Amino acid sequence: MKCEDMLALLNEYVDGEIDPAICAEFEKHMAGCNPCQVVVDNIRQTITLYKNGQPYALPAQFQDRLHSALRQRWRTTHSNPAS
């Protein structure tokens, strides 16, 4: 398996969705190719960094407006059920 082939299969390998036979070839390639091993590690670290990030807080005034608008819409929707 060449490095080019590895790139094409990278998603499946990182996501654990790769065919077991191809997985074995992939890992055999990595055992003899340090750059490819490091790239795979980097990808995993990249995903982890983003996945574990905290979501943004809503600006306080917007949060109040949002909930107020939703309550209003809820009352309208529930007092005028669609026919």
Place this chain on the structure above:
Amino acid sequence: MTDAVLVQHAQAGGLAAFEELVTRYERRVYSLAYRMLANAHDAEDVTQQTFISAVEHLPEFRGEASFYTWLMRIASHAGLKIIRKRQGLPTESLEIPHPEFIATWKESPARLAQQHETGQLIETALGELDEKHRLVFLLRDVEGLSVKETAEATGLTEANVKVRLLRARLQLREKLTEAFGDPATRIWPHAHA
């Protein structure tokens, strides 16, 4: 209380249950919108549109996907509408970028996450992605949607989702490794027979 139970109560007319669902997910919806659009005003619009749509379409929600996935789908569609109204989607290259800067990272993601500069760096790298690549990465890798759910949320085929995801991952890897990689461990890609 699980989402499924809250949805049931909300569908039966319980506003408090619906508000609890909003409180649970408003930050995630806002974050997705903000990262998609890089603009607080647009992010607020998308967030509000998403939850208003949820109010209006709640009776139709059948629970085939999770309530959270459903919200993500609505938010993605709303965000994509705004993106389309902007200058028009640029032509995206679907070439797979080859890794150039390959090095082990100086620290683990957990330690990097504790450092003040990391947040700004990762948001900047994300902002440099093409919008559709960014959205696919956000939905799949950050929000944990499946490839199928991501395809439905974005209107792409599953094959296109996979290609865009690969490009996004490789581009982000490149940028982050330039920032966090130890230059002393830099390796050069070599040709194989």
